[in-house]
Amino acid sequence: MSKTIDFYFDFSSLYSYTGHLRIEEIANKYDYSVNWIPFSLGVVFKKMNISMPVQAKMNYVMKDLPRYAREYNRNFTFPKNFPYNSIPAARVMLWIKQSDPAQAIAFSQAVFAAAFESGRDCSQQDVLADLAKPLAIDSDALRAALADDQIKALLKQTTDQAIAQGLFGAPAFIVDGEMFWGSDRIDQMDRWLAKGGW
Amino acid sequence: MSKTIDFYFDFSSLYSYTGHLRIEEIANKYDYSVNWIPFSLGVVFKKMNISMPVQAKMNYVMKDLPRYAREYNRNFTFPKNFPYNSIPAARVMLWIKQSDPAQAIAFSQAVFAAAFESGRDCSQQDVLADLAKPLAIDSDALRAALADDQIKALLKQTTDQAIAQGLFGAPAFIVDGEMFWGSDRIDQMDRWLAKGGW
Numbered sequence: 224m225s226k227t228i229d230f231y232f233d234f235s236s237l238y239s240y241t242g243h244l245r246i247e248e249i250a251n252k253y254d255y256s257v258n259w260i261p262f263s264l265g266v267v268f269k270k271m272n273i274s275m276p277v278q279a280k281m282n283y284v285m286k287d288l289p290r291y292a293r294e295y296n297r298n299f300t301f302p303k304n305f306p307y308n309s310i311p312a313a314r315v316m317l318w319i320k321q322s323d324p325a326q327a328i329a330f331s332q333a334v335f336a337a338a339f340e341s342g343r344d345c346s347q348q349d350v351l352a353d354l355a356k357p358l359a360i361d362s363d364a365l366r367a368a369l370a371d372d373q374i375k376a377l378l379k380q381t382t383d384q385a386i387a388q389g390l391f392g393a394p395a396f397i398v399d400g401e402m403f404w405g406s407d408r409i410d411q412m413d414r415w416l417a418k419g420g421w
Numbered sequence: 422m423s424k425t426i427d428f429y430f431d432f433s434s435l436y437s438y439t440g441h442l443r444i445e446e447i448a449n450k451y452d453y454s455v456n457w458i459p460f461s462l463g464v465v466f467k468k469m470n471i472s473m474p475v476q477a478k479m480n481y482v483m484k485d486l487p488r489y490a491r492e493y494n495r496n497f498t499f500p501k502n503f504p505y506n507s508i509p510a511a512r513v514m515l516w517i518k519q520s521d522p523a524q525a526i527a528f529s530q531a532v533f534a535a536a537f538e539s540g541r542d543c544s545q546q547d548v549l550a551d552l553a554k555p556l557a558i559d560s561d562a563l564r565a566a567l568a569d570d571q572i573k574a575l576l577k578q579t580t581d582q583a584i585a586q587g588l589f590g591a592p593a594f595i596v597d598g599e600m601f602w603g604s605d606r607i608d609q610m611d612r613w614l615a616k617g618g619w
Binding site: 273276280282291294389391392401405414421 | 469470471474475477478480481484485488489491492584587588589590599600602603605606608609612619
């Protein structure tokens with residue numbers, strides 16, 4: 224069994240978007256697989272009483288995100304509604320992941336591209352169903368999953384797990400018991416894996 | 422004249438410490454010089470009403486800092502008083518910089534090592550005078566500089582300049598008109614300089 228990087232993310236988190244652009248490539252270099260774990264950052268922020276960044280930081284972030292994405296040939300677009308409600312997307316992802324983890328990753332990548340490149344409103348069931356179609360996922364089953372208590376419980380569980388791991392933001396990467404916080408730290412994690420730690 | 426990276430930092434900022442470990446090496450690779458600019462992060466935080474991070478983040482930071490420093494063979498120690506008053510160190514640095522920028526960098530490196538590796542209290546004039554001695558800086562002149570209104574004005578000026586540049590934290594690096602915020606982003610800036618931007 225290959226070793227794993229746990230990738231904790233929220234579909235509505237700006238730097239989860241940037242982080243998702245790089246994580247598979249880094250993991251592949253070292254024959255690690257990536258366990259994509261959506262959680263609710265909103266719940267964590269509420270619990271920890273963390274508020275939105277100050278205006279000066281947001282001004283920087285708005286310049287930083289397109290620049291970050293451009294290095295990977297992506298065209299970042301700021302969502303009209305931000306932060307959008309990412310709970311439905313996370314539930315659909317966890318529902319797909321139960322039967323097909325690889326398909327759940329493909330769905331996640333589609334959601335990130337739709338939300339942060341194509342300007343689509345990924346809080347909407349119709350949009351999520353539309354994104355799932357090319358993956359041959361039945362729209363009715365998807366809608367049913369969104370209302371399923373067992374699926375709701377899955378997201379509560381990943382969120383509790385994120386808090387238990389000490390998370391306070393997204394994304395975070397946990398590899399060999401080490402947490403690396405922020406898409407900023409992917410290069411450091413890359414060197415960590417190359418050197419086998421230090 | 423060589424091109425310059427403006428390195429905005431605060432002597433009491435944890436990630437200014439980590440950032441200072443790498444910046445000269447990166448700049449040298451591309452024949453850039455580094456303009457070390459101390460400012461008062463406390464003034465910026467007060468003005469922007471930014472408070473200390475939540476406990477979960479501090480727990481991470483306390484693990485992250487020694488790990489970060491270890492990659493560069495440094496032994497990070499958390500200061501007893503934190504955040505310590507970094508204004509005297511910044512004033513001394515700016516005073517030295519007026520006559521000898523290279524010596525001011527050497528002094529800055531000595532302050533960072535004393536504060537974050539040797540556990541010395543760099544808010545104290547005696548400690549600063551002691552750190553300046555190997556640089557052949559006269560202790561009496563140093564003490565006089567600390568009380569000099571013109572030197573006080575220099576720090577006010579760099580702090581105003583930091584705010585005008587859009588800073589909201591430290592460290593920040595400004596190169597070719599692009600701001601990179603956080604010691605996390607040195608790798609990205611490294612690639613930016615290697616590629617000549619993107």
